[in-house]
Amino acid sequence: MQPPKTLTAALAAAARREAAGFSHLSHERQPASFVSYAAMWRRAQRCAAAMQALGVRPGERVGLILPDSAEFIDNIFGAMLAGAIAVPIYPPMNLGQFDAYLANTTHILRQAGCSAVITDAKVRPILGKLMTSVPGLRTITTHADAIALVPEAAEPAGVVVRPDDIAFLQFTSGSTSRPKGVTLTHANLMANIAAIGGGLNISSESSGVSWLPLYHDMGLIGFVFAPIAYETRGILFISPLLFLKRPAIWLRQLSEFKASITFAPNFAYGLCTTRVKDSELEGVDLSALQVAGCGAEPIQHGTLRAFADRYAAHGLRPSALLPCYGMAEHTLAVTFVGREEELKAERVAAASLAEGHARPASPDAQAVEVVCCGRTFPGHALRIVDAAGQPLPEREVGQIELQGPSVMQGYYHDPERSAEALHGGWLKTGDLGYLSAGELYVCGRVKDLIIVNGRNYYPQDLEWQASQVEGVRRGNVVAFGLQHPDLGREYVVVAAELRAPAEDAAAEETLRQQIQAQILAALSLRVDEIVLLAPGSLPKTSSGKLQRSKTTEMFAEGKLGKSGGPASKLGLLKHLAASRWNFIKASFGGRGE
Amino acid sequence: MSSTSAHHYEDVLAKIFEYLEEHLTQRPREPITAQSHLIRDLGLDSLQSFEMVSDLEDHFHVVIPMDLFQNVETIEDVARAVHKTIQAEAA
Numbered sequence: 001m002q003p004p005k006t007l008t009a010a011l012a013a014a015a016r017r018e019a020a021g022f023s024h025l026s027h028e029r030q031p032a033s034f035v036s037y038a039a040m041w042r043r044a045q046r047c048a049a050a051m052q053a054l055g056v057r058p059g060e061r062v063g064l065i066l067p068d069s070a071e072f073i074d075n076i077f078g079a080m081l082a083g084a085i086a087v088p089i090y091p092p093m094n095l096g097q098f099d100a101y102l103a104n105t106t107h108i109l110r111q112a113g114c115s116a117v118i119t120d121a122k123v124r125p126i127l128g129k130l131m132t133s134v135p136g137l138r139t140i141t142t143h144a145d146a147i148a149l150v151p152e153a154a155e156p157a158g159v160v161v162r163p164d165d166i167a168f169l170q171f172t173s174g175s176t177s178r179p180k181g182v183t184l185t186h187a188n189l190m191a192n193i194a195a196i197g198g199g200l201n202i203s204s205e206s207s208g209v210s211w212l213p214l215y216h217d218m219g220l221i222g223f224v225f226a227p228i229a230y231e232t233r234g235i236l237f238i239s240p241l242l243f244l245k246r247p248a249i250w251l252r253q254l255s256e257f258k259a260s261i262t263f264a265p266n267f268a269y270g271l272c273t274t275r276v277k278d279s280e281l282e283g284v285d286l287s288a289l290q291v292a293g294c295g296a297e298p299i300q301h302g303t304l305r306a307f308a309d310r311y312a313a314h315g316l317r318p319s320a321l322l323p324c325y326g327m328a329e330h331t332l333a334v335t336f337v338g339r340e341e342e343l344k345a346e347r348v349a350a351a352s353l354a355e356g357h358a359r360p361a362s363p364d365a366q367a368v369e370v371v372c373c374g375r376t377f378p379g380h381a382l383r384i385v386d387a388a389g390q391p392l393p394e395r396e397v398g399q400i401e402l403q404g405p406s407v408m409q410g411y412y413h414d415p416e417r418s419a420e421a422l423h424g425g426w427l428k429t430g431d432l433g434y435l436s437a438g439e440l441y442v443c444g445r446v447k448d449l450i451i452v453n454g455r456n457y458y459p460q461d462l463e464w465q466a467s468q469v470e471g472v473r474r475g476n477v478v479a480f481g482l483q484h485p486d487l488g489r490e491y492v493v494v495a496a497e498l499r500a501p502a503e504d505a506a507a508e509e510t511l512r513q514q515i516q517a518q519i520l521a522a523l524s525l526r527v528d529e530i531v532l533l534a535p536g537s538l539p540k541t542s543s544g545k546l547q548r549s550k551t552t553e554m555f556a557e558g559k560l561g562k563s564g565g566p567a568s569k570l571g572l573l574k575h576l577a578a579s580r581w582n583f584i585k586a587s588f589g590g591r592g593e
Numbered sequence: 594m595s596s597t598s599a600h601h602y603e604d605v606l607a608k609i610f611e612y613l614e615e616h617l618t619q620r621p622r623e624p625i626t627a628q629s630h631l632i633r634d635l636g637l638d639s640l641q642s643f644e645m646v647s648d649l650e651d652h653f654h655v656v657i658p659m660d661l662f663q664n665v666e667t668i669e670d671v672a673r674a675v676h677k678t679i680q681a682e683a684a
Contacts, residue, residue, distance in 0.1 A: 027656075027658075028656050029656055241659045242659070244643050245643050245646055245647055245659065246647050246650075275644060275647075499617075500620065500621045500622060500635075501622055503622065534633065535632050535633060536632050536633065
């Protein structure tokens with residue numbers, strides 16, 4: 001049998017399985033609700049008919065702002081079946097503070113040129129202003145109102161979905177005012193899904209648990225689209241906030257569901273090591289787990305090791321942990337470590353890394369531990385190039401470039417930035433890495449690199465060192481370099497939020513000296529200026545990702561730490577959801593905190 | 594409402610103070626009060642906030658709906674949200 005060539009054909013095929021499908025868990029005290037593939041197909045058909053009833057024509061863009069995971073899935077397939085292009089948009093975290101949210105949403109809807117938005121009754125009231133701020137937007141309606149337009153068994157009329165049709169737009173952070181819509185066709189998605197399925201050995205017997213948000217590529221493609229294409233036995237979706245409040249739920253559900261596959265960013269594995277109590281793990285058995293994937297933010301070897309050590313007692317095999325690298329511009333996955341391979345990391349000499357070489361460190365030298373992310377897939381190509389675009393040999397650090405059927409079509413309605421990213425037949429990832437024995441090791445982001453006297457410094461390394469100093473808010477540090485005309489080199493700045501204000505000027509000075517000494521000892525770099533800030537002063541995207549370029553801009557304009565600070569207006573829920581949400585909008589594999 | 598099974602608002606407030614007393618790594622300069630702002634005054638980071646919520650759940654044997662936290666900024670806001678849940682679950 002020919003494998004399906006579109007996602008809609010894949011869902012139609014999966015619809016033969018009444019007993020398999022998705023479960024959705026949104027409250028601890030309520031059972032998960034089950035939707036079979038067959039029911040998903042019927043519900044998606046009805047959504048498609050409803051969109052047609054709303055006047056949505058093939059090729060038009062439809063914004064989806066749906067916190068409920070089942071409704072979201074119905075509508076993204078509905079849009080495809082109507083021949084429309086879905087634009088998933090993250091729901092507001094905090095209904096009381098929606099100015100920034102609305103601004104961001106407006107930019108996305110404008111860039112995509114959406115003519116309709118489907119949302120729910122809770123979010124609908126705050127979206128009113130969009131009608132006037134987004135030209136071409138004809139309707140904002142709730143899912144319930146939309147499907148009420150057509151009978152339950154309604155089907156869309158006259159649409160043929162082809163492999164080269166755009167399936168949906170995945171918006172990635174970029175700057176708030178100029179969001180980038182990664183354009184993916186059905187062919188892109190089916191190619192990456194085939195690669196993922198091969199790499200992870202997904203079959204109709206597989207089952208998964210995911211708390212990843214569905215408006216992010218890892219949650220949507222990895223846990224909605226790929227399982228449908230393989231008609232897997234089942235996936236359980238846990239609400240992301242539920243996971244953050246009680247990480248043990250993830251582990252308990254993995255056990256109860258006898259799940260074979262799960263994925264999460266590095267920080268989630270850290271949370272399960274530090275924040276889960278033994279009493280919450282009674283009876284938890286992870287022996288069915290074949291793949292515990294880790295991606296979407298820089299991977300720390302120590303974090304995964306500690307997770308493996310703690311959960312060995314619960315049947316977890318260390319080889320289930322599977323680091324990977326990926327990005328939205330490459331649909332989702334770029335490389336996987338081989339199944340059943342042990343975790344692998346290299347200790348690289350910090351001094352050599354500063355010069356762009358990845359030399360193994362001697363036992364007593366300053367070293368950086370870099371985790372192996374494995375190889376790319378059949379039919380795909382990966383290379384490392386220098387600043388001039390020339391391919392580099394193994395163990396030389398350069399930009400990672402990609403080629404193959406998973407590479408996006410471009411950024412939607414943005415020829416300029418599409419041409420920048422897709423150059424000479426290769427996708428420039430903006431990430432730095434090196435190859436060793438044909439396997440990829442990821443080091444950082446190209447544009448964030450700080451270069452002083454010809455030596456390269458990774459801001460993440462400075463930030464991590466500054467975070468080690470007592471009193472600094474861990475994960476709330478930004479390091480950057482500025483061109484300085486008089487110095488003839490970059491002026492290096494570290495901006496750090498403090499957990500509490502320093503007692504006096506002398507205490508502040510002590511903190512500065514401690515940060516300086518920490519970075520100097522670890523990286524042999526003298527920082528030119530250390531800015532100490534109140535909590536919440538550093539600019540973040542609406543999803544909580546620290547904005548290094550915005551911080552640099554504010555510093556250059558003398559505005560850093562001068563305003564009242566956005567924290568004063570934050571509600572707890574938004575705050576709760578903020579600083580660890582980096583991965584949601586950061587492209588998979590981009591830098592986290 | 595019987596006072597043996599139900600917790601008063603003051604009990605909740607006291608438990609939050611106790612939690613912060615134990616978990617704040619850096620003493621804030623001003624004494625902690627019910628009006629202290631979680632982020633501005635206490636420097637609580639997002640994961641600590643989540644941890645505090647789950648700790649309060651364990652202590653009071655309740656499940657706190659996340660939407661109660663939509664406009665919470667200070668310690669007393671948290672106490673009110675938790676107390677509301679306790680009352681709702683006791684009813």
